[in-house]
Amino acid sequence: MTRDHSDLAAKQAALVAALVAGAPVPDGFDERRLAAARQALLRKRTGEVARDWPVLAAESEWPGWFLGWAAGRPPQGGLRDGFDFARWLRAESRLPDAAAVELTIREALWRYDGQRPPRQRRLPTLRRIGGTWILQVLGRAYLLRG
């Protein structure tokens, strides 16, 4: 089937790239409509990340800083997008304390290398962030404030 539809496949790939990966609008498409669709996709994606990362999404700079980061980066689902974005903020030393605790909780719950989809950890883990200890047992996280 791919062989029969190779032209279609290339056109679909160009359209997806224009919508989520910052590529130019393919010939013949209405630029204004595609721009509106691109923004709508970003808004939907912002909502998905906010559902999985409520603390991050409660920060005062949300959603502006996420929209800037996400434009041009293809979506990977709310959990993974939030992971990548929070780690990026942490690497830039811009991740607020409350959101850093949320990220550490997620890291105690999920094994995620930034490449493949996150997988739930099976073994107990213990993490510390500032004065907070996070203990994960059987997929549940417990916060112990020191």
Added chain:
Amino acid sequence: MRAGWPSGVGLGWRAELAGLYDKLPGLRFTEVIAESLASSGRPPGPLTHLLQRGVTVIPHGIRLSLGGAEPLELERVEFLARCAETLNAPLVSEHIAFVRAGDVAAGHLLPVPRTREMVDLLARKIRQVRAALPVPFAVEPIAALFDWPDDELDEADFLTEILSRTDALLLLDVANLYANARNRGADPMAVLDRLPLDRIAYVHVAGGCERDGFYHDTHTDPTPSEVLDLVTALCARRPAPGFLLERDGGYPPGEDLYAELDAIADAAGHPRITTAGSVSRHDTPLTP
């Protein structure tokens, strides 16, 4: 025996709304996003509770990419079949759309070019899906802010052609119909009249909002009166099918959602599902 055909007014299953379904004594059907279920297709506790109440639960896929240039991913089709079995569902539904190209996922349903090549491709894939499912298959045309320059057919002809070449049913979304017509400057009632309404399995209803000169089918805003008018118009043209409200965020207080469900019931001439006294039985399947 399979659960009953979708009838009356339903509310799409969302975990965030789990507390509301028990307060809908007249609820006869709901729909669950198939990909939100475990890979076994087994429903979570609260949804199992609804099944035990006798509520029909329809698996609604969003990642099959029927309109993608790539071959069908058979494990996704098998998963939908598994969902139909675990939910004892009377049908499965998906979209006339594509959601990925190569390795890149769009994260949303995207419109396909309405060409003869696409009609062939969709007809072939739909037949392939149907052959793998234990139940009928319904396809839903999506809302889109743009069209392809390659288009050869308008939406009504495109859909009619696909359905005439398969035994698929139509999951009509009157909010999508409204959004597309409005954004193209067309009359939604005129579009409605050209659709194969006799093939309808059930109908989606949802809200949206105006932004940057376009109407956006957000599922996070209340259902506008123009969409309710389409519900009424549809029921004037054929026996009233089941109507399902989709809400995906910006969840309002329960009372607002109940009022919206009542407004849909009133527009369709269906009994309200928010009160026990109004429960009525629609045991005649509306399958064509």
